[in-house]
Amino acid sequence: xxxxxxxxxxxxxxxxxxxxxxxxxxxxxxxxxxxxxxxxxxxxxxxxxxxxxxxxxxxxxxxxxxxxxxxxxxxxxxxxxxxxxxxxxxxxxxxxxxxxxxxxxxxxxxxxxxxxxxxxxxxxxxxxxxxxxxxxxxxxxxxxxxxxxxxxxxxxxxxxxxxxxxxxxxxxxxxxxxxxxxxxxxxxxxxxxxxxxxxxxxxxxxxxxxxxxxxxxxxxxxxxxxxxxxxxxxxxxxxxxxxxxxxxxxxxxxxxxxxxxxxxxxxxxxxxxxxxxxxxxxxxxxxxxxxxxxxxxxxxxxxxxxxxxxxxxxxxxxxxxx
Numbered sequence: 001x002x003x004x005x006x007x008x009x010x011x012x013x014x015x016x017x018x019x020x021x022x023x024x025x026x027x028x029x030x031x032x033x034x035x036x037x038x039x040x041x042x043x044x045x046x047x048x049x050x051x052x053x054x055x056x057x058x059x060x061x062x063x064x065x066x067x068x069x070x071x072x073x074x075x076x077x078x079x080x081x082x083x084x085x086x087x088x089x090x091x092x093x094x095x096x097x098x099x100x101x102x103x104x105x106x107x108x109x110x111x112x113x114x115x116x117x118x119x120x121x122x123x124x125x126x127x128x129x130x131x132x133x134x135x136x137x138x139x140x141x142x143x144x145x146x147x148x149x150x151x152x153x154x155x156x157x158x159x160x161x162x163x164x165x166x167x168x169x170x171x172x173x174x175x176x177x178x179x180x181x182x183x184x185x186x187x188x189x190x191x192x193x194x195x196x197x198x199x200x201x202x203x204x205x206x207x208x209x210x211x212x213x214x215x216x217x218x219x220x221x222x223x224x225x226x227x228x229x230x231x232x233x234x235x236x237x238x239x240x241x242x243x244x245x246x247x248x249x250x251x252x253x254x255x256x257x258x259x260x261x262x263x264x265x266x267x268x269x270x271x272x273x274x275x276x277x278x279x280x281x282x283x284x285x286x287x288x289x290x291x292x293x294x295x296x297x298x299x300x301x302x303x304x305x306x307x308x309x310x311x312x313x314x315x316x317x318x319x320x321x322x
Contacts, residue, residue, distance in 0.1 A: 004166060004167070004241075005166070005167030005168070005239070005240070005241050005244065006164050006165065006166060006167060006238075006239075006240040006241070007164070007165050007166070007167050007233045007236045007238065007239060007240070008026065008061070008162045008163065008164045008165075008236060008237055008238025008239075008240060009162070009163050009164075009165070009235060009236055009237065009238075010028055010160040010161075010162060010163075010235075010237055010279075010282050010283065011160060011161050011162075011163045012160060012161070013159075013160070013161040014111075015109070015110060015111065015112060015113055016113075016159070017109070017110055017113060017114065018109040018110065018161065019033060019159065019161060020033060020120075021033035021034055021035065021037060021120070022102065022106075022107055023106075023107065023109040024062045024073060024075070024106065025060070025062060025161065025162075026059075026060060026061050026062045026161070026162040026163075026164060027059065027060055027159065027160065027161055027162055028058070028059040028157065028158075028159065028160045028161075028162055028237070028279070028283055029057070029058075029059070029156065029157030029158050029159040029160060029283065030057070030131070030156060030157070030158075030159030031057060031126070031130065031131025031156065032057045032060060032077055032126075032131050032132070033060065034077075034093075034122075034126070035073055035074075035075040035093040035094070035095060036093050036095060036101065036309040036310070037101060037120065037122035037125070038100075038101070038122055038125070039308070039309040039310075040125055040126070040133035040309075040310070041091055041133060041308065041309075041310040042133070042308070043132065043133045043134065043135050045089070045312070046079055046089065046132055046133070048081035048083065048084060048086075048087040049087055050081070050084050050086045050087050051081065051083055051084045051086075051087075053081065053083050053084075054130070054132065054155075055079040055080060055081050055087065055089060055132075056079065056080055056081070056082045056130070056155060056156070056157060057077075057079055057130070057131060057132065057156070057157070058078040058079055058080040058088070058157070058275075059078050059162065059238075059275070059279075060075050060076065060077045060078065061075065061076045061078075061162065061238065061240065061273060062074070062075050063075065063076060063240070063242070063272070063273075064094075065302065068302070069096055069097055070094065070096045070302075070304075071094050071096075071302055072095065072096055072097035073094060073095040073096075073097075073099070073102065074092070074093070074094040074095075074302070075092075075093050075094075076090055076091070076092055076272065076273075076296060076298065076313070077090065077091045077092075077093065077310070078090050078091075078275070078294075078296070078315075079091075080289070082285070082286050082288065082289065083288070084288070085286075085288045085289045085290065085291075088294055088315045088317060089312065089315065090296045090298075090312070090313045090314070090315050091310040091311065091312055091313070092298055092299070092302070092310070092311045092312075092313050093309055093310045093311075094302060094304070129155060129156075130155045130156060131156075157283060157284065157285070158283070158284050160283070162237070162238060164238070164240065167233075168232070219251075220250055220251050220252055221251060222248045222249065222250050222251040223249065223250045223251065223252075225247065226247060226248070226249050226250070229247055230276070230278065235278060235282060236276060236278060237275065237276050237278050237279040237282060237283065238273055238274070238275060238276065239273060239274050239276060240272070240273040241271065241272075241273065242270070242271075242272050242273070243270045243271065243272075243300075244271065245271070246271050246274055246293075246295050247274065247293070248292075248293070248318060249277070249292030249293045249318050249320065250292055250318070250320070250321050250322075252321040253292060253318055253319045253320070253321040254318065254319070255318060256295065256297075256316040256318075259271075259297050259314055259316075260314055262299040262300075262301065262303060263312070264299070264303050264305050264311060265299065265301055265303040267299055267300050267301040267303065268300045269297040269298060269299055269300060269313065269314050270297060270298065270300045271295060271296075271297055272296050272297065272298045273295075273296050274293045274294060274295045274296065275293065275294040275295075275296075276293060277291060277292060277293065277320065290319075290320055291317050291318070291319060291320060292317075292318040292319055292320040292321070293317075293318050294315060294316075294317050294318075295315070295316045295317075295318065296313060296314075296315055297313060297314040297315075297316070298313045298314075299311070299313065
């Protein structure tokens with residue numbers, strides 16, 4: 001990915017296998033498709049820092065850097081606490097083109113379901129319910145207590161592909177349907193059609209709520225600009241602008257002024273992408289979740305660490321003041 005503006009949307013995949021790790025997906029919900037499947041993050045680092053409960057996989061964005069061979073594969077993983085909604089964690093993982101896990105020329109995703117796709121030998125390192133790393137003490141005997149005691153629906157969000165398209169600097173939003181990698185209308189099932197109708201209803205409800213706020217006679221120029229973007233890119237859930245500018249939700253809630261430098265190398269962090277509030281409804285998040293935007297900042301050097309393959313980056317949550 002370059003420095004252009006990219007917009008991300010949720011879409012039901014035509015084939016669930018395209019969300020497997022060997023196809024380098026951008027995805028929401030389900031289980032993480034770990035880029036480095038062998039050296040996973042420490043399980044303890046994925047417990048909420050506020051309530052201590054195991055976090056839920058939120059989404060991942062595949063974002064390689066074109067001009068660096070050591071960043072040929074690069075993914076940002078995001079996790080959220082669905083219990084207290086106060087904690088979101090982002091982890092960066094990257095691999096060179098020549099690595100032990102993937103061919104130099106990556107496989108093309110299957111068009112249809114393929115039962116012969118290889119068994120992932122590293123899957124035993126993950127909890128078979130939530131997909132998060134197991135404690136290294138015993139992969140066979142130790143499981144996540146929370147996963148055993150709760151319904152998987154509370155631990156795993158519904159799974160979607162995140163389809164990324166250029167912003168208006170490169171194409172008109174009016175041409176979004178024509179230029180996107182979407183299912184042809186002839187191949188859409190009745191279930192898909194009903195889901196699209198539901199999304200449209202939610203989108204209209206959301207716009208009505210935004211319009212009500214605008215009519216409150218509140219001077220909030222940032223919110224006005226945010227609403228203009230939301231109307232321009234209906235139902236978008238990701239705004240990706242690597243090294244670019246953040247689109248703040250409101251003038252009436254705290255903004256991040258001084259982004260902490262990288263914990264590993266001391267270099268500046270830069271803005272990479274933001275998660276939009278539309279995802280709360282479209283992603284069927286629990287009612288406890290509420291935010292204006294979630295912004296992700298990553299190390300400008302994209303440094304690596306000998307101690308971990310997954311480097312924690314900085315997350316700022318701008319609250320919804322309304």
